[in-house]
Amino acid sequence: MSLQVDNIHSYYGKSHILQGVSLNVPEGSVVTLLGRNGAGKSTTLKSIAGVIAPKAGSIRLQSRDITGQPAHKIAAMGVCLVPEHRGIFKLLTVEENLKLGARRQSPWQLEDIYRIFPRLKERRRNGGGQLSGGEQQMLAIGRALMNHPRVLMLDEPVEGLAPVIVEEIVAQIKLIKQAGVTILLVEQNLEVCTQLADHHFIIEQGAIVYEGTNAAFLADDAIKDRYLGVGV
Numbered sequence: 398m399s400l401q402v403d404n405i406h407s408y409y410g411k412s413h414i415l416q417g418v419s420l421n422v423p424e425g426s427v428v429t430l431l432g433r434n435g436a437g438k439s440t441t442l443k444s445i446a447g448v449i450a451p452k453a454g455s456i457r458l459q460s461r462d463i464t465g466q467p468a469h470k471i472a473a474m475g476v477c478l479v480p481e482h483r484g485i486f487k488l489l490t491v492e493e494n495l496k497l498g499a500r501r502q503s504p505w506q507l508e509d510i511y512r513i514f515p516r517l518k519e520r521r522r523n524g525g526g527q528l529s530g531g532e533q534q535m536l537a538i539g540r541a542l543m544n545h546p547r548v549l550m551l552d553e554p555v556e557g558l559a560p561v562i563v564e565e566i567v568a569q570i571k572l573i574k575q576a577g578v579t580i581l582l583v584e585q586n587l588e589v590c591t592q593l594a595d596h597h598f599i600i601e602q603g604a605i606v607y608e609g610t611n612a613a614f615l616a617d618d619a620i621k622d623r624y625l626g627v628g629v
């Protein structure tokens with residue numbers, strides 16, 4: 398399913414955080430939302446997921462308007478957010494965490510998740526709180542897949558992880574894309590972003606300041622320097 402965000406404004410109390418964010422995620426593509434700390438990336442994902450309700454603008458899934466719907470309804474339509482701090486239940490086992498996301502009609506069932514992430518199978522009886530950061534991320538992605546996502550939003554999925562784990566997760570995200578899932582990715586690791594994405598958006602102070610194809614973005618060092626502060 399495609400996702401269209403049109404000119405949304407979101408607030409925390411009186412703080413006006415998103416000041417007209419528009420972005421388009423075509424069906425089956427990987428799109429990144431980049432930007433510095435505090436720019437509004439997580440707030441954008443939360444607004445799409447219905448965790449916070451935008452006060453203006455619209456969000457459409459395929460052609461259906463989902464603006465202002467509660468989070469559980471948006472999730473039931475197939476929009477799945479894997480949040481920044483992963484939302485793992487520490488006192489439940491790995492398998493119990495996975496089963497919480499399960500839906501009978503999902504193409505990803507427990508055994509599929511264990512095939513994709515063999516580490517989770519090894520640790521199936523461990524508590525969520527006993528996992529490494531990388532294993533927690535795998536668990537969060539696995540649980541999202543069991544929920545049959547049509548649009549998967551990943552908030553900093555490789556932050557703080559060792560390079561070998563990052564590679565493993567990137568490889569699995571590629572396979573998830575190949576399975577036809579539309580992906581909106583927030584990530585600070587530009588190498589990961591450019592390996593995965595078709596298109597990039599950059600947000601600054603709650604507004605989109607750049608968009609471009611992966612090829613255009615790769616070729617444009619000035620953009621990376623100006624908006625992301627990565628001297629290249």
Ligand SMILES: Nc1ncnc2c1ncn2[C@@H]1O[C@H](COP(=O)(O)OP(=O)(O)OP(=O)(O)O)[C@@H](O)[C@H]1O
Nearest residue numbers: 409412414432433434435436437438439440441481
């Ligand atoms: N629950 C909240 N209540 C009030 N203000 C918030 C809340 N969460 C975030 N903010 C503020 O909203 C702005 C955008 O935050 P957001 O979390 O969307 O940034 P981000 O781009 O995801 O940053 P980071 O890269 O650090 O994760 C920041 O100024 C932040 O301080």
Ligand SMILES: [Mg+2]
Nearest residue numbers: 438439440481
């Ligand atoms: Mg964030």
